[in-house]
Amino acid sequence: MxxxxxxxxxxxxxxxxxxxxxxxxxxxxxxxxxxxxxxxxxxxxxxxxxxxxxxxxxxxxxxxxxxxxxxxxxxxxxxxxxxxxxxxxxxxxxxxxxxxxxxxxxxxxxxxxxxxxxxxxxxxxxxxxxxxxxxxxxxxxxxxxxxxxxxxxxxxxxxxxxxxxxxxxxxxxxxxxxxxxxxxxxxxxxxxxxxxxxxxxxxxxxxxxxxxxxxxxxxxxxxxxxxxxxxxxxxxxxxxxxxxxxxxxxxAVPRLFSHDLTIPVFMGRMILGIPTILLVKFCSKALAKWIIPVVANTLGIPIKSSSYIKSEKIKQGGCLQKLLPKHEVFDVDTGIRFVQYAGLAWSVVDLVPSLFTYTNL
Known part of the structure; x- marks a missing residue:
């Protein structure tokens, strides 16, 4: 409710x-x-x-x-x-x-x-x-x-x-x-x-x-x-x-300096985890740069990009453009930035801990 x-x-x-x-x-x-x-x-x-x-x-x-x-x-x-x-x-x-x-x-x-x-x-x-x-x-x-x-x-x-x-x-x-x-x-x-x-x-x-x-x-x-x-x-x-x-x-999860989570184990987590989340961030950004403009162009939503996408790859026009306010253009960079950081954070708390389980870290 x-x-x-x-x-x-x-x-x-x-x-x-x-x-x-x-x-x-x-x-x-x-x-x-x-x-x-x-x-x-x-x-x-x-x-x-x-x-x-x-x-x-x-x-x-x-x-x-x-x-x-x-x-x-x-x-x-x-x-x-x-x-x-x-x-x-x-x-x-x-x-x-x-x-x-x-x-x-x-x-x-x-x-x-x-x-x-x-x-x-x-x-x-x-x-x-x-x-x-x-x-x-x-x-x-x-x-x-x-x-x-x-x-x-x-x-x-x-x-x-x-x-x-x-x-x-x-x-x-x-x-x-x-x-x-x-x-x-x-x-x-x-x-x-x-x-x-x-x-x-x-x-x-x-x-x-x-x-x-x-x-x-x-x-x-x-x-x-x-x-x-x-x-x-x-x-x-x-x-x-x-x-x-x-x-x-x-x-009840093990904490650092305890018997179940020693410093060497924690260092192993950092060595495995940091590159993994950076890779997920890179992949999330690349995926968002491909999917979001395609979806926007399919729906006819006018978009722009100041840094992530080249202007010649952006198409304008469509049925939904008539329903939007005149001169209303959405910045696709916002969606790309949002998705890449959401993917990074998700990997920190979901993907990487799963890898720790599989590698006994």
Missing amino acids: FQGVILGAIVFWILCSSYLNFTQKLRIFLQPWVNHHVEIGTDFVLQIQSYQHGFLDVFFSGLSCVVSVPFYTAFLPLLFWSGHGELARQMTLLMAFCDYIGNCVKDVLSAPRPPSPPVRRVTATKDEEDNALEYGLPSSHTLNTVCLSGYLLHYVLTHTQIQGPYVSYLGVSLACLFVALIGLVDKQIDSFVISGLNVTSFWAALSFLLLFAYPTPELPTPSFEYHTAFNGVALGIVAGVQQTYHQFHHD
């Missing part, structure tokens, strides 16, 4: 917001106030940057890499394959939720970043250059860093016997920030993923609708690409865990 209500509410929101042009109206109303605070806050940013030091530049550059896509490609599998499946799946869902909400707010407001110069931007890596293209307010990397560190700390405090006045103070502070989201992920969503009905079909429909519910920014930014990738990861994790929970992800 609740699944139909949620999906129906999202469809209703998509239709109403498109018809009423809600995003643009809200942006026009709030953007002057946001721009004013960006201007008056520039001096404060410059004061902070007056403490410039080479070590800080290296630190923030490293932090940018730590919460990048390559990092999650290795870090989340490490958690799943070391026996911490509960931590890994709940952290993934929390970061996906916060990433979506944060990027929606950011692209609705389309708040400018402080002008550079005089504000200095650290763009030593390609990831940092891409992040600089996002609108103001917390970047995707900031959202992921806060969720990652906050949830790791929450997990450690709730699963260990660490005590003390500083720990209590930290726990209270953390609870004020994360109690609502963590409680939602810990209890309702996680139990639904493990033992709910129609989980995979519902999550697939939810992921598909969330792509259309995402607000259109004033100018194109990488934020939607980041959300699409994490949306695909969440779907792959949910689908894989729901199907194989009692085989590979229950609470």
Whole structure:
């Protein structure tokens, strides 16, 4: 019942917001106030940057890499394959939720970043250059860093016997920030993923609708690409865990440093698993690049591609084009990116653990 209500509410929101042009109206109303605070806050940013030091530049550059896509490609599998499946799946869902909400707010407001110069931007890596293209307010990397560190700390405090006045103070502070989201992920969503009905079909429909519910920014930014990738990861994790929970992800699975999962065995898992998930990601991308344009052209859905498919391979026209709004063209890159990351995440929790079983790892 609740699944139909949620999906129906999202469809209703998509239709109403498109018809009423809600995003643009809200942006026009709030953007002057946001721009004013960006201007008056520039001096404060410059004061902070007056403490410039080479070590800080290296630190923030490293932090940018730590919460990048390559990092999650290795870090989340490490958690799943070391026996911490509960931590890994709940952290993934929390970061996906916060990433979506944060990027929606950011692209609705389309708040400018402080002008550079005089504000200095650290763009030593390609990831940092891409992040600089996002609108103001917390970047995707900031959202992921806060969720990652906050949830790791929450997990450690709730699963260990660490005590003390500083720990209590930290726990209270953390609870004020994360109690609502963590409680939602810990209890309702996680139990639904493990033992709910129609989980995979519902999550697939939810992921598909969330792509259309995402607000259109004033100018194109990488934020939607980041959300699409994490949306695909969440779907792959949910689908894989729901199907194989009692085989590979229950609470009694061996954990790292235990008698059943030693360091050599874990290293063997990494050596076998990492190349496998990268191969699945490559195959998923190639398959999506072939299937999605064929299906779209068969249905007559107008599509475009900015990077994945050559323009001469894209055909336009068809019966459904008459039913779509004029000049409405769908970016096929979104579907390709979504499928490749969903395939990668599914292989982490389903395919690779099956290989571990066959190889006695």
